[in-house]
Every structure is written in structure tokens, then in C-alpha cells.
Amino acid sequence: MDRDILKNVHLFSELSESELEKIYSRCDLKTFGKGEMIFFDTEPYQGFYIVIEGSVKIFKISKDGREHIVHFIHPFNTFAEVPLLEQYEKIRNDEFTYPANAMSLEKDTKLILIRAGVFYDIVEKNKTMCLKMISTLAKRLRHLNVYIENITQDVPKRIARYILTEQIKIISENKDQIELPISKHDLAAYLGTIDETLSRALKKFQDDNVIEVDGKNIKVKDKQALVKIAAG
Amino acid sequence: MDRDILKNVHLFSELSESELEKIYSRCDLKTFGKGEMIFFDTEPYQGFYIVIEGSVKIFKISKDGREHIVHFIHPFNTFAEVPLLEQYEKIRNDEFTYPANAMSLEKDTKLILIRAGVFYDIVEKNKTMCLKMISTLAKRLRHLNVYIENITQDVPKRIARYILTEQIKIISENKDQIELPISKHDLAAYLGTIDETLSRALKKFQDDNVIEVDGKNIKVKDKQALVKIAAG
DNA sequence: GAGGTGGTTTGACTTAGGTCAAATAAGTGA
DNA sequence: TCACTTATTTGACCTAAGTCAAACCACCTC
Known part of the structure; x- marks a missing residue:
């Protein structure tokens, strides 16, 4: 993977070269096949993901077995940041699971995993990133609002x-x-x-x-x- | 209203006296009766609110006239921050409405309105507040997740x-x-x-x-x- | 081209939960 | 306390959308 790929990630777009380098050197690149699970909502939280190639669905399974897809994630977008952020005040707490399931939708979905510690190191020193994070969350919130508005319709x-x-x-x-x-x-x-x-x-x-x-x-x-x- | 009330607001809890003073001097205190509308989802966005006394419901009306309550807001919590944050990058854009309706649920609901400009001034200089904002949003996101999970059940x-x-x-x-x-x-x-x-x-x-x-x-x-x- | 293996469609049936209308109960101000 | 408004409950009815079971289709692979 080319390090410059990270520049396409909106969240990171204004980081300095050295900050990018730091992230790059400490992140994992993972590839998933179509239909392969990325994480379950039962497993311990490790960090958030960035989609580089392919796409991902985020979904929940209700007790009767039905699947409800809440998000589709496309290249250069992040997912599963919420537990990270919610925990900010009790930083580095270990016992936390993902809030939903994630599955790859395409043959070669490439993801980057950013571990909690790496993220905290950067965000603490970088206000722009902090503001971008806020903006990302706000957008997601709006998306969920639309989603809720929709499912109440026929x-x-x-x-x-x-x-x-x-x-x-x-x-x-x-x-x-x-x-x-x-x-x-x-x-x-x-x-x-x-x-x-x-x-x-x-x-x-x-x-x-x-x-x-x-x-x-x-x-x-x-x-x-x-x-x-x-x-x- | 006593200025120290602002200290109870989680979002502001670590601001300096002078910052609190700045907010205090530039915010509006408003009182609403039970059932009175605070804003409609059609009106231009002015800023976000903090509940001091009483409670507020945030809801949407679907086209068939049914009401769907998404949040209840209790003292010292904020609401309607999302448009503010989502707009962060195109700061101070005027044409924006509230994403939902808000109504007072009690006789003397007291609210503080924080206008966008005031907020931006503070948040830009204050990283802690920024992090708290993130955490608030993340919690709200989780709340909506639970909400979605619930409405798919009987x-x-x-x-x-x-x-x-x-x-x-x-x-x-x-x-x-x-x-x-x-x-x-x-x-x-x-x-x-x-x-x-x-x-x-x-x-x-x-x-x-x-x-x-x-x-x-x-x-x-x-x-x-x-x-x-x-x-x- | 036979046989799989998902994805998609159809039909017959069931039901949760909505609508409409009306009765009751509670709350509130004069 | 009365009168009047608002909240809650009940009954009769209806419909959107779910279940179950089976057929169909379109690619693949061998």
C-alpha cells in the first residue's frame, strides 16, 4: 500500500507528513473476500477501519434473525469510530465491543485498521482532526435521522x-x-x-x-x- | 439566571471563568410553557439549546401526521447541535433549518440558546470542549443505534x-x-x-x-x- | 451440457398493529 | 364543584407486510 493513500481519507487530509507517517507505520492493512465478516458485534473493540477498496455493510441482526443494514461504507470513509470516541473520557478502557456487525461486500475489500492508541496519540495533538471528526459524526447522525425517518414510512x-x-x-x-x-x-x-x-x-x-x-x-x-x- | 448554572452543563464544565463569562454574556435565556413549540424543522437554524429546567421532546412528523419522538432532553443537556457541527467546514452558512421539531414538555421549561457564532468562537480555542463535543455526539449516535434496533422489534x-x-x-x-x-x-x-x-x-x-x-x-x-x- | 449454488420471484396464508369511532377517566381553570 | 378540555381505553374492522414453501433463473464449474 502506498502511504499517500492516507491523504485521500478526509479525516487525515490535513495531517502533516510526519503525522501521516506515524499512522502509516502503525496501522494494519487487511483484505477481505466477498461476504467475509470483518467483525461481529460481540467481539472486543480494537479500533476503527478505513475502506480503501471495495465496500462494507454495517448491520444488526434482530433476535428473529432478520438483518438490518444501517450503513454502506465506500472507499476513503471510516467506520466503527463511535466506541472509540464515546470512550474518550475513560480513555483506553479495554472492555468494549463493536456496536454492530460488519461484512465485506466485494471480492477484494481492502481495509486499514487504526488501533485506538494510535488514534488517541494523533487526535490529542491535532485540533483540525478533532473538528473533522465532529463533522463526520454529525453527518452520520444526520444519516441515521434520515434512516429513522424512512423506516417509519411504508x-x-x-x-x-x-x-x-x-x-x-x-x-x-x-x-x-x-x-x-x-x-x-x-x-x-x-x-x-x-x-x-x-x-x-x-x-x-x-x-x-x-x-x-x-x-x-x-x-x-x-x-x-x-x-x-x-x-x- | 445565575452564571454558575453554566458549570453544570457537561459541555462547558472545563471552561475558564472568562470563557464562561463570554458565553453567559452572549446567550439568551428563554422560558416555554407546556406544549409550546421551541422550533419547527422548517425554520432557519439559529443555534443550539441547553435545558436548564423542565424537559423537551425532539420529534418528527411523518407525512401521515404521526409523531415520532426521537429524544427526550433533560436539564443540563444540549440539543440541536448537529447542524452547527455538520456545517463546521462551511462555517457560518446561513441557510439551514433545524433537523426536527422541539416542544416543551413542562410548564416552565427554561432554555439557553447558544448562537452559532458564540459557539464557534469558543470551540476554536478550546480543545477539551471539542473532545467533549465528540463524546456527546458519539453518545447520541449510540442512542440512535439503540433506537433503530428497538423499532425493528415488536x-x-x-x-x-x-x-x-x-x-x-x-x-x-x-x-x-x-x-x-x-x-x-x-x-x-x-x-x-x-x-x-x-x-x-x-x-x-x-x-x-x-x-x-x-x-x-x-x-x-x-x-x-x-x-x-x-x-x- | 449436467449439476450446483446463490439470488430472485410467486403464490397462499397469517398476523401485528394500524384506523375509525365512541366511551370513560382525569385534569384544570373559573 | 361544575364545565370543559385533554388523556386513555375499548371495540370492530382492515391492511401492509411478514412467513413458509416452492419455483425459477442466471451464472459458474467440471
Whole structure:
């Protein structure tokens, strides 16, 4: 791994060369296969991760066995920083587990593990990083707020919202065609539902001529209708 | 208001006298009646609040008009800091609304409003405060995680969990008797359900001899059973 | 091309929990 | 204490979305 990769990580973008070097020399690079578990919510907390390549899902399993995906993490973003930060005041406490499970979604997901001690050393000396951390947390908080807002809505609404916000990314390239970046199973879990319900709802949209589904490809045929459903 | 009140606010607990003075001289004290709105999620962001007396609920209204309470805020805690922090990098941007609604829950809820500018001035010079902010956010994040975990469970489970965690506070005074700190309506909204469903579920618990309900007073008669339901 | 192995879809069935409407109980100010 | 508003409970009913079981499909590998 090239050390300069660390510069792409927003959290580290304003560190000095020597600080980067310090982190680089003390972090672990790990590679995971598709579907491989990165950690369980039962295991002791070691530190947080940065995605370099591939993607990761963060999820919880409810007692009835259903999976609920809370985040997808893409390259240069971090995950599992929260226990670290929450513990800040009782620094270096050992008995702490991860708050959720994490699984690799792609064949060669490359991650960097930053151990708690390394992080504390840096953050204590670096206010900019501290502020960035705050900003990251705030964004995550907002994300969870949206998530909560969504799961209180019905499934078609959640799907419509998902498609519309996904589409925003694509529309900038002038297309009404989007490609799901994840499997339908993961999408269902992310939307807080199950495969069957998602499948049926998509079919209904198709029957109503709102979208056209072909595998992972979705073509929006009636954006107005979709917006209306999403707004509910 | 006494200036020393600010010392009770965890976020400010390690500020110097002069810093406290600066905040004190530049903040607004506001009083709200029960049920009075503090802000709507449509109005421009002004700054964050600190509860001095009384309590506050933070909630969202879904399009079908249902209310979902996300937080209850009690004395010496802050709320609505997130937009402030998220904006940190584009400091002092004006066009921003509150992410949710806030309403006073008691007759004389006293709040302090800290405007964005004041906060930025302080935090930029004070690393401890920065770290505390991180820790606050991290805790809030965890709270939301629990919240999400809960709303994916069925209503009886959510109630059981609520009772058990509420009871923890009381048990320290050796009681199996708890008193709901909020109305049943608010409890229902907090548990992500409606009054009727909450009522029926409580009745069921009572019929099953798990608890005894008398207005806001709940007596736990069979803690084992409750634990079992909560764990489910 | 046969046989796997996930991912996805369909159908038949069940149910938690929502809606609507109305009765009761509690709380509050004059 | 009365009158009136607000909170809580109850009953009858309905529906979104979950379960279970089975079929289908699209890639892979051998």
C-alpha cells in the first residue's frame, strides 16, 4: 500500500507528513473476500477501519434473525469510530465491543485498521482532526435521522426515496437509468424489509408503469409518479 | 439566571471563568410553557439549546401526521447541535433549518440558546470542549443505534425494554415501582407506535400478571417474564 | 451440457398493529 | 364543584407486510 493513500481519507487530509507517517507505520492493512465478516458485534473493540477498496455493510441482526443494514461504507470513509470516541473520557478502557456487525461486500475489500492508541496519540495533538471528526459524526447522525425517518414510512415510499436519491447521482450524467450498487437482498435489508416484499413492490411499480426493472438495472419511466410516492 | 448554572452543563464544565463569562454574556435565556413549540424543522437554524429546567421532546412528523419522538432532553443537556457541527467546514452558512421539531414538555421549561457564532468562537480555542463535543455526539449516535434496533422489534418487546431500562434508575432506590416520566401519548410516540396499541399491550401485560398499571405508576410483578419478553 | 449454488420471484396464508369511532377517566381553570 | 378540555381505553374492522414453501433463473464449474 502506498502511504499517500492516507491523504485521500478526509479525516487525515490535513495531517502533516510526519503525522501521516506515524499512522502509516502503525496501522494494519487487511483484505477481505466477498461476504467475509470483518467483525461481529460481540467481539472486543480494537479500533476503527478505513475502506480503501471495495465496500462494507454495517448491520444488526434482530433476535428473529432478520438483518438490518444501517450503513454502506465506500472507499476513503471510516467506520466503527463511535466506541472509540464515546470512550474518550475513560480513555483506553479495554472492555468494549463493536456496536454492530460488519461484512465485506466485494471480492477484494481492502481495509486499514487504526488501533485506538494510535488514534488517541494523533487526535490529542491535532485540533483540525478533532473538528473533522465532529463533522463526520454529525453527518452520520444526520444519516441515521434520515434512516429513522424512512423506516417509519411504508415500503413503496422507502423504495421510491431510495431510487430518487440514487438517481440524483446518475442524473448528473443525464440518465434516467440507474444501476443498483448492491444486491436486492441487501437493498431489502437496508430498506428494513425482506426480499419478497421488495420484489413485489418493484413489480407493482413496474405494473403501474413507473419504472422498468431488469436485474440490477432500473429505468425511471415516470419520475413525477415516483416523486409523488416518495413524498406521500 | 445565575452564571454558575453554566458549570453544570457537561459541555462547558472545563471552561475558564472568562470563557464562561463570554458565553453567559452572549446567550439568551428563554422560558416555554407546556406544549409550546421551541422550533419547527422548517425554520432557519439559529443555534443550539441547553435545558436548564423542565424537559423537551425532539420529534418528527411523518407525512401521515404521526409523531415520532426521537429524544427526550433533560436539564443540563444540549440539543440541536448537529447542524452547527455538520456545517463546521462551511462555517457560518446561513441557510439551514433545524433537523426536527422541539416542544416543551413542562410548564416552565427554561432554555439557553447558544448562537452559532458564540459557539464557534469558543470551540476554536478550546480543545477539551471539542473532545467533549465528540463524546456527546458519539453518545447520541449510540442512542440512535439503540433506537433503530428497538423499532425493528415488536411493540411488547419495546415496552418491556423501556420499562426495564427505566426501572434500572429506580431499582437503585430499591423499588419495583416506576413512574412514567412522560405521558402515555408521548411514550407511544417514543416507542414508535400509537396510543391504542400501547394501551392494549399494557393491558395484556397486566392480564398476564407481569405488571400492574395505575395511571403513570407501573409496578413490576414478574421481572423474569419482562426480561424474557425484552430479550425475545 | 449436467449439476450446483446463490439470488430472485410467486403464490397462499397469517398476523401485528394500524384506523375509525365512541366511551370513560382525569385534569384544570373559573 | 361544575364545565370543559385533554388523556386513555375499548371495540370492530382492515391492511401492509411478514412467513413458509416452492419455483425459477442466471451464472459458474467440471
